[in-house]
Amino acid sequence: MSAASDPGLTPTGTIASSADRRRVVFATVIGTTVEWYDFFIYASAAGLVFGQLFFAPAGEGFAQILSFITVGISFLFRPLGAFLAGHLGDKHGRRFVLMLTLVLMGASTTLVGFLPTFAQIGIAAPVLLVLLRILQGISAGGEWGGAVLMAVEHAPKSKRGIFGASPQMGVPLGLLLASAVLALLAIPGQEWFLAWGWRVAFWLSVVLILIGYYVRRRVEESPVFLELAERKVESRMPIVQLFRKHALLVIIAALVFAGNNAVGYMTTGGYIQRYATDPKGPIGLTTSDVLWAVTLSGVTWLLFTWIAGLLADRIGRRTTYIAGWILQLVGVFLLFPLVNTGTVGMLALALVILTVGLGLTYGPQAALYTELFPASIRFSGVSISYAIGAILGGAFAPTIAQALVQATGSTMAVTWYLAGMTVIGLIATLLLRDRSGIPLGPEAEAEQAKSPIYGLAKA
Secondary structure (H helix, E strand, O other): OOHHHOOOOOOOOOOOOHHHHHHHHHHHHHHHHHHHHHHHHHHHHHHHHHHHHHOHHHOHHHHHHHHHHHHHHHHHOHHHHHHHHHHHHHHHOHHHHHHHHHHHHHHHHHHHOOOOOHHHHOOHHHHHHHHHHHHHHHHHHHHHHHHHHHHHHHOOHHHHHHHHHHHHHHHHHHHHHHHHHHHHHHOOOHHHHHHHHHHHHHHOHHHHHHHHHHHHHOOOOOHHHHHHHHHOOOOOOHHHHHHHHHHHHHHHHHHHHHHHHHHHOOOOOOHHHHHHHOOOOOOOOOHHHHHHHHHHHHHHHHHHHHHHHHHHHHOOHHHHHHHHHHHHHHHHHHHHHHHOOOOHHHHHHHHHHHHHHHHHOOOOHHHHHHOOOOHHHHHHHHHHHHHHHHHHOOOOHHHHHHHHHHHHOOOHHHHHHHHHHHHHHHHHHHOEOOOOOOOOOHHHHHHHOOOOEOOOOOO
8 A cells, every 4th residue: 555545644745735844844954953053063163162172282283183183083973873873764764863863962062061171180071072072973974864854755756956955954054053153152252262152052052952852843754754664665674785786876975975075164164263263373363253254154055055956956956066066166266365365354255155166066965865765775875875975075174174284384285185075076976867856755666776877777
């Protein structure tokens, strides 16, 4: 029996009413915003204060590298989160995993705000910081896949791009919110910010998690999962099935995201914040000014992520991506020449230009990924591809950038590194067929299993 023939089930790709449609979109946006506020608060704090508070004995330069390494460490645990979430999501549902990851992220973020510093408890301080960051990584690894599948699997076939852009929009919203909160908390001055301001930003996570939990509880389970359960279509070992049949697809999909993520983590990973505020560096802007510039770029990123969702439905996922890669490459080559002028206006302009391309290479990702994998292993496929892409892309991008500048004394090496990652993303995109509109339900599993990679047999 299919969902379409059972009044107790919602057919794949339909939503009963406009109210239900708003509820799904709102829940995916709000939940993802909360998760990524938590994630970006940490990344920004790593660029602004953690080097001084938790790694000072390592010396100024190396302390900052260690601080950025803790940002990257969490990415190494995203695959673990993705494996766990993929297994649970393919067996027990998307909604269950979303509730679990939300609570885990919120609890670990709040506890960071209560950590003593190195001066207070010694080596235990950075150890505890890393442990909590690992929990954030596990949560982030499981969050994204569930959110995008809830959005795209609920969507009408002709609107998967814009529905899928809703959880994607939660990422720039999280950046915008995190940067704005930190900018406000930095107003009283650097001394207060170092002592208490950054902690308040972490404590606010409790309020946001309660809001996100309430919103997500009101959303129905994905219709695709309900149909899978009704048909008793279940992969006993979805991870094994994924890598046995679709390993190359996972790698190519991961490289698509890596091209976006490496460049995105120049702002979301805290590198630009640190580079532009370093009192001994070439820029020396105030923390508050830089955070407001990053906040403005969050608005641009949000806008073009939404535009990308619309374009993905009209001209296809692949074509939207290609345009985005070209614009992202332009943003990469303009980034440091504008930032190095030393004015907050040029910094803001550089980040705004960069986030135009970032939005266009991020907005279509949910729809693209969802249409790549068969229904029975889809949660595992999208989650693990995303997690591997995050490791290859953004995990250590701030650390690599910091090391390149310290080794060469110039930002040009960073520009070429980011340009190279952008080109890798473009090549990976060109290797994939656009599967816009492919049926997502379990009744079309055979069609979904055909390879979307150019050069491989379709059957």
